[in-house]
Amino acid sequence: MAPDRPPVAAPLRPRALSGIQPTAGSFHLGNYLGAIRQYVALQETHDAFYMVVDLHAITVPQDPAELRANTRLAAAQLLAAGLDPERCTLFIQSHVPEHAQLGWVMNCLTGFGEASRMTQFKDKSAKQGADRATVGLFTYPVLQVADILLYQADAVPVGEDQRQHIELTRDLAERFNTRFGDTFTIPAPHIVKEVAKIYDLQDPAIKMSKSASTPKGLINLLDEPKTTAKKVKSAVTDTDTVIRFDPVDKPGVSNLLTIYSTLTGKAIADLEKEYEGRMYGALKTDLAEVMVEFVTPFRTRTQEYLDDPGTLDSILAKGAEKARAVAAETLATTFDRMGFLPAKH
Numbered sequence: 046m047a048p049d050r051p052p053v054a055a056p057l058r059p060r061a062l063s064g065i066q067p068t069a070g071s072f073h074l075g076n077y078l079g080a081i082r083q084y085v086a087l088q089e090t091h092d093a094f095y096m097v098v099d100l101h102a103i104t105v106p107q108d109p110a111e112l113r114a115n116t117r118l119a120a121a122q123l124l125a126a127g128l129d130p131e132r133c134t135l136f137i138q139s140h141v142p143e144h145a146q147l148g149w150v151m152n153c154l155t156g157f158g159e160a161s162r163m164t165q166f167k168d169k170s171a172k173q174g175a176d177r178a179t180v181g182l183f184t185y186p187v188l189q190v191a192d193i194l195l196y197q198a199d200a201v202p203v204g205e206d207q208r209q210h211i212e213l214t215r216d217l218a219e220r221f222n223t224r225f226g227d228t229f230t231i232p233a234p235h236i237v238k239e240v241a242k243i244y245d246l247q248d249p250a251i252k253m254s255k256s257a258s259t260p261k262g263l264i265n266l267l268d269e270p271k272t273t274a275k276k277v278k279s280a281v282t283d284t285d286t287v288i289r290f291d292p293v294d295k296p297g298v299s300n301l302l303t304i305y306s307t308l309t310g311k312a313i314a315d316l317e318k319e320y321e322g323r324m325y326g327a328l329k330t331d332l333a334e335v336m337v338e339f340v341t342p343f344r345t346r347t348q349e350y351l352d353d354p355g356t357l358d359s360i361l362a363k364g365a366e367k368a369r370a371v372a373a374e375t376l377a378t379t380f381d382r383m384g385f386l387p388a389k390h
């Protein structure tokens with residue numbers, strides 16, 4: 046039977062946990078709408094832990110100076126997006142060594158075939174060339190399993206592309222609990238259907254992604270607002286003229302309506318009415334304005350955090366301390382359950 050709340054002291058609220066990679070300078074609109082907005086919302090209802098997953102970032106070749114700068118930039122963007130260190134725990138993954146330690150345990154519990162079925166590894170290794178892919182990239186989902194289980198998370202806010210990894214997390218947690226006794230909470234993905242997959246503005250058949258073949262369809266939140274407006278105005282639509290939400294026949298227009306609706310809080314049905322009889326150009330012009338209104342203060346707030354490294358460091362230090370307290374307790378129980386001899390100090 047799945048444990049409700051095994052050995053770690055029960056928090057008053059359910060736990061949420063998620064992470065984001067510092068692999069590109071700027072977060073993109075898919076990251077924001079698919080995941081970060083949910084991080085912000087869950088602060089209100091959950092005991093929420095969010096991290097910048099720098100250990101995951103080295104699964105592809107990285108430049109040390111860039112990784113350092115991007116890690117700070119990622120933390121600054123999370124704060125700018127609305128994470129409040131008084132209401133959630135924000136930290137850097139490598140500041141909590143228990144992630145790598147539990148990651149090893151989880152590696153030893155994962156079948157090779159099971160890991161080989163992860164579609165994200167297949168996609169990413171295909172993009173890089175299979176012989177250049179590292180073992181770290183292969184075991185990335187298993188480290189993610191450890192990230193989640195360390196915090197006994199109930200909910201994991203992510204985009205649709207992460208669903209398979211959360212399934213793996215559930216399988217491994219159940220496997221561990223069956224073999225060694227109830228230890229881990231079985232987490233559930235928190236995926237908001239409407240924004241689970243934001244599509245590339247130039248190719249609405251593929252998800253918006255930092256590794257897209259052309260940057261034209263990718264909205265980076267830290268781009269110059271005029272660049273963002275231009276990208277929205279040149280978004281691919283279709284040869285029809287009707288503004289209607291129909292992801293199968295009108296994927297480009299539907300993607301724009303989803304973005305518009307999420308950023309403004311207007312229902313899609315209301316937007317369809319508002320734009321009845323109007324041209325695609327009108328929708329794009331208005332959405333470009335909405336985007337500019339959104340990214341402009343976001344850029345300013347991000348810069349303010351970057352300009353105050355003392356405050357940023359102190360937020361991250363406090364976050365790591367809080368995260369470690371939880372992670373260390375889970376790891377100690379895990380090691381004990383597995384039969385590791387406790388160290389005598």
Ligand code: AQP
Pocket residue numbers: 064065066067073075076077078079080202203204205206207240241242243244252253254255256257
């Ligand atoms: N297009 C998207 N729509 C909705 N959610 C998305 N996410 C990413 N793209 C979309 C979600 O953002 C969170 C952080 O993801 P990450 O740190 O794993 O970043 P990523 O997946 O590396 O972002 P990319 O751009 O998708 O990178 P590549 O091109 O390397 O694959 C996750 O919750 C993710 O679901």
